[in-house]
Amino acid sequence: MTDxxxxxxxxxxxxxxxxxxxxxxxxxxxxxVEEKGGSVEAILKKESFDLIILDVVLPDVNGIExxxxxxxxxxxxxxxxxxxxxxxxxxxxxxxxxxxxxLLKPFSSMEYIWTVIEEYL
Numbered sequence: 001m002t003d004x005x006x007x008x009x010x011x012x013x014x015x016x017x018x019x020x021x022x023x024x025x026x027x028x029x030x031x032x033v034e035e036k037g038g039s040v041e042a043i044l045k046k047e048s049f050d051l052i053i054l055d056v057v058l059p060d061v062n063g064i065e066x067x068x069x070x071x072x073x074x075x076x077x078x079x080x081x082x083x084x085x086x087x088x089x090x091x092x093x094x095x096x097x098x099x100x101x102x103l104l105k106p107f108s109s110m111e112y113i114w115t116v117i118e119e120y121l
Contacts, residue, residue, distance in 0.1 A: 005121040006030040006048070010037055010066070011055040011082070016105070020053070023110045029121070037061040041069060049077070051120050054099075056083035056090055064093050071098040078120045 007029050009020050017033040024031045034043060037058040052070065056063035063081060070077055081094040084105040091102050100120055107113050 004028050004030045005050040006032070007051045007053060007117070007121075008032045008034065008040070008043060008047075008049045009053045010034045010040055010058070010063070011053075012036075012058050013055070019110070020113075023114070024117070027114060027118075029117075037063060037066045040066050041073075044070065044074060044077075051117065052077060052079045053117070054079055054081050056081055056094070057085055064090060064097060067094060067097045067099060080116065080120065 007024060009017060009031060011017055012035050014035060017035065021031045021033050032043065032047065032049070034040065038060045054063045054066060067079055067081060070079060078100050079098065080101040080103060081099040082103040082105055083090065086104055094102050101116055103113070103116065
């Protein structure tokens with residue numbers, strides 16, 4: 001029997017966190033949600049994840065900065081970056097810093113997001 005994959009979702013949108021948590025749990029994924037980007041480093045010191053889904057615009061720290069720290073300390077960590085604020089600069093930065101995908105919110109459907117997430121689990 002294999003362990004369920006584990007995903008960390010970081011976003012300040014509490015409604016989206018709740019929806020993603022419920023949806024991913026239905027897909028048999030262990031999910032940890034966090035609304036503050038500044039907490040990511042401490043979480044990663046205690047737990048490992050198959051995938052991190054990270055918002056760019058967070059109230060306490062820029063998601064691209066979090067991505068840089070994560071990839072410098074955990075170079076093999078897979079990170080999907082998401083945002084509602086499309087910016088070519090952020091897209092290029094995220095991909096250069098090692099994000100595996102860059103997704104635009106709002107999502108057309110959770111099933112679409114699942115096809116992207118499943119590819120990296």
